[in-house]
Amino acid sequence: MLMDKALIIGYGKLGSHLNFALKHSGKIEVSGIIRNVKNTKYPSLVECSNIIFICVQDSKIKSVVRKLSSREYDLKGKYIFHTSGSLTSEELIPLVGKGAITASFHPVQTFESKATKNESRFSGIYIAVEGNPKALKKAGLVSKYIGSMTFIIKKENKIYHHICCVMASGFLAALARGIEKLVSKKIRINGFKNLSFFNIYMPLASQSLKNIASKGAVKSLSGPAERNDISTIEKHLGALKNAPADVLPVYMLMGIETVKLALEKKSINRLQAEKILKVFVKQTKHLN
Ligand SMILES: NC(=O)c1ccc[n+]([C@@H]2O[C@H](COP(=O)([O-])OP(=O)(O)OC[C@H]3O[C@@H](n4cnc5c(N)ncnc54)[C@H](OP(=O)(O)O)[C@@H]3O)[C@@H](O)[C@H]2O)c1
Structure with missing residues (x-):
């Protein structure tokens, strides 16, 4: 042949x-x-x-x-x-x-x-x-x-397949940019130069991706919304007012999505979800 x-x-x-x-x-x-x-x-x-x-x-x-x-x-x-x-x-x-x-x-x-x-x-x-x-x-x-x-x-269906690709790749890069900005402007970790600080957050991101692959997005959720830690979310939002301005809208957008996810996971109830969402809504006046 x-x-x-x-x-x-x-x-x-x-x-x-x-x-x-x-x-x-x-x-x-x-x-x-x-x-x-x-x-x-x-x-x-x-x-x-x-x-x-x-x-x-x-x-x-x-x-x-x-x-x-x-x-x-x-x-x-x-x-x-x-x-x-x-x-x-x-x-x-x-x-x-x-x-x-x-x-x-x-x-x-x-x-x-x-x-x-x-x-x-x-x-x-x-x-x-x-x-x-x-x-x-x-x-x-x-x-x-x-x-x-x-x-x-x-x-x-190809266009929807492509949207999934964009979300799995480009959107992850956009999220990671938020981490980069916070680290470079707010944390300045001693001993970590350039992008090496990602060594700190990568195992967390990798394990999350592994969990998502094995259990799906809903079951993989952890974090303050999932635990109904409303005061932690308030602290995050407060701190982000003094951080690079474009991180706050990303945090809010993704934060609201995690509240919906927590509701789907049934780790919080509707009343609790509404209370957390109100905290986000209060912050909208800080968006440019
Ligand atoms: N990059 C990815 O991650 C990725 C993943 C999956 C699928 N794709 C798809 O793969 C395709 C290419 O994407 P890419 O990211 O590799 O783009 P790219 O890096 O911009 O490469 C395209 C290349 O094609 C050359 N070119 C343009 N017209 C040409 C012609 N008539 N004859 C010969 N060469 C020509 C371009 O030259 P000039 O720069 O001089 O125009 C450029 O070098 C796209 O359809 C994209 O959707 C990309």
Whole structure:
């Protein structure tokens, strides 16, 4: 059986990691990488590849599709994937008319910078796929080679899947920024420089994530709202008036959500929840 030859269009954060993962697999040859729209080898690289990964920004997928739709490309029997989390395989419809077998291929992973060493961010992760059944089969095989697992998502649900990804990743970073600000402005822990203070809070965050994975969000809740420690919440809110201003709204937003969670966990009753929520409402006048 001939080895698959994969072309990567777009060598940014995801494209560079995918390149390493494919090369590491030893099962798929990377036939080429196209780093920008002006690359003159586009036609020859497309011709010698049977799999094409479009790893450009969401907003640029259409222009790559337009380019591949032109008469100079024969796409018959080629597997073409894009890696967007929010867009569906519909983006690739113009290529189906040219014989391509298409699907979306979304690695549920964060690639915050380009790959600098041969690290595999694909091992043990899930890849959300949707599109032509033949393409899904191929996606399953490629995923297996790079140590990932595919799951099929319905086109109409993809946007909700992407919202979950944003909440699991970007929103966590936004929360962590609040911790960074409090540490740098309010705690100044001796002996901890730069980001090393996260060593203190990371085991707590990691255990919370483990609990959430094994028991779900509701059962994993602990903290002042869960214990009905209303005076602690009042103290937090008071202290945050003297902290970097943008931490208070984050604390309030998440704090209100934990009250609802505590109610769901039944560790507090409705009356207690209402009392805590009133404490939050009183603070709204301190928001800019
Ligand atoms: N990063 C993540 O964590 C992540 C996770 C899952 C899925 N994704 C998806 O993966 C895709 C790529 O995201 P990314 O974060 O890797 O973006 P990125 O770092 O901005 O990389 C995109 C690369 O594509 C290049 N490019 C643009 N148009 C091109 C063209 N016509 N031909 C060849 N190269 C072209 C860009 O060059 P210029 O900078 O010169 O435009 C850039 O180097 C997106 O669809 C995104 O939704 C990303």
